[in-house]
Amino acid sequence: MTDTKSEIILHNYPQSPVAEKARVAIGIKGLAWRSVEIPRIPPKPMLTMLTGGYRRTPVMQIGADIYCDSQCIIRELERRHPSPTFFPTAESGLLWCLSRWTDGALFDLSVKIVLGSAGEALPADFAEDRGRLYLGPDWAAGLRAANSALPHLASQMRAPLHWLNEQLCDGRRFISGDAPAAIDAQLFHVIWFIRGRWDKGPAFLSELAEIERWETNVAAIGHGTMTDMSAEDAIASAKANDPLPLDATDPLDPQGLAPGMNVTISPDLDGGEQPVDGTLVGATVDTITVERSESDVGTVHVHFPRAGYRVDVA
Numbered sequence: 485m486t487d488t489k490s491e492i493i494l495h496n497y498p499q500s501p502v503a504e505k506a507r508v509a510i511g512i513k514g515l516a517w518r519s520v521e522i523p524r525i526p527p528k529p530m531l532t533m534l535t536g537g538y539r540r541t542p543v544m545q546i547g548a549d550i551y552c553d554s555q556c557i558i559r560e561l562e563r564r565h566p567s568p569t570f571f572p573t574a575e576s577g578l579l580w581c582l583s584r585w586t587d588g589a590l591f592d593l594s595v596k597i598v599l600g601s602a603g604e605a606l607p608a609d610f611a612e613d614r615g616r617l618y619l620g621p622d623w624a625a626g627l628r629a630a631n632s633a634l635p636h637l638a639s640q641m642r643a644p645l646h647w648l649n650e651q652l653c654d655g656r657r658f659i660s661g662d663a664p665a666a667i668d669a670q671l672f673h674v675i676w677f678i679r680g681r682w683d684k685g686p687a688f689l690s691e692l693a694e695i696e697r698w699e700t701n702v703a704a705i706g707h708g709t710m711t712d713m714s715a716e717d718a719i720a721s722a723k724a725n726d727p728l729p730l731d732a733t734d735p736l737d738p739q740g741l742a743p744g745m746n747v748t749i750s751p752d753l754d755g756g757e758q759p760v761d762g763t764l765v766g767a768t769v770d771t772i773t774v775e776r777s778e779s780d781v782g783t784v785h786v787h788f789p790r791a792g793y794r795v796d797v798a
């Protein structure tokens with residue numbers, strides 16, 4: 485059997501903007517990777533077998549290590565493949581903070597614009613799934629509210645995009661200078677989404693000449709070298725490999741998290757998602773890792789970001 489222990493596997497589907505963020509990030513590093521195409525709507529049994537229930541897109545797998553959420557994926561890519569760096573300036577802290585906005589408020593706004601503008605054209609099962617995920621239990625009212633507030637939502641998107649357009653006015657190729665950074669992928673996915681999936685997106689973006697120039701530069705980075713993989717082969721890779729050993733404890737952890745505790749992890753918002761449970765094997769300021777064992781996948785370590793996720797001790 486070929487050595488699969490360091491092969492990068494991305495569980496994703498082509499239309500997913502957050503997966504596009506991860507694909508561009510892999511492109512910045514110039515890496516080879518395997519793509520497992522997952523369903524757009526649950527059930528996703530082959531994915532949740534690996535993650536323990538997490539259903540969002542994308543998920544990165546390397547052997548028996550499963551990285552949930554693009555924040556975790558970017559951090560791990562930087563750790564394993566430090567060159568070229570995702571942080572080419574001396575501002576990594578600021579850029580991580582900025583990414584909380586691109587991935588949080590800005591992405592949420594783009595989702596409201598895209599779902600709200602699609603209105604009745606959204607297939608019922610997709611509207612129900614994404615409505616509940618992004619707009620909460622009263623998602624049908626949320627979709628109607630987004631639809632009637634489109635001009636307002638567009639104005640909320642327009643102001644910060646003008647600031648970013650201004651940032652690019654000195655001719656720099658990327659957000660933080662001439663070398664691409666993680667923040668380029670983290671912003672690009674939102675622009676890619678509104679350009680591709682909002683009928684008024686291209687017209688809306690057309691006044692932002694510097695952003696359009698930057699988009700061309702980011703698109704030219706590409707996605708690294710991708711080859712397809714089946715979900716069965718990804719599961720076989722998890723089973724054939726051991727998770728990386730971890731030594732990640734933090735005596736100052738505000739929740740007192742320590743190895744051996746049984747915990748559940750869920751996104752810190754009401755998306756109606758299934759929490760993931762497992763035995764804690766690592767908790768740092770920015771990552772939490774649980775160990776899980778199942779007959780089909782063997783023992784895996786499932787990693788989540790701390791920022792944006794809730795950890796409950798069982």
Ligand SMILES: N[C@@H](CCC(=O)N[C@@H](CS)C(=O)NCC(=O)O)C(=O)O
Nearest residue numbers: 500501502524539540541553554555
């Ligand atoms: N915070 C997550 C957000 C992921 C997310 O919301 N992804 C969307 C796809 S773009 C999703 O999961 N949609 C539902 C699905 O694919 O089942 C991350 O950064 O990875």
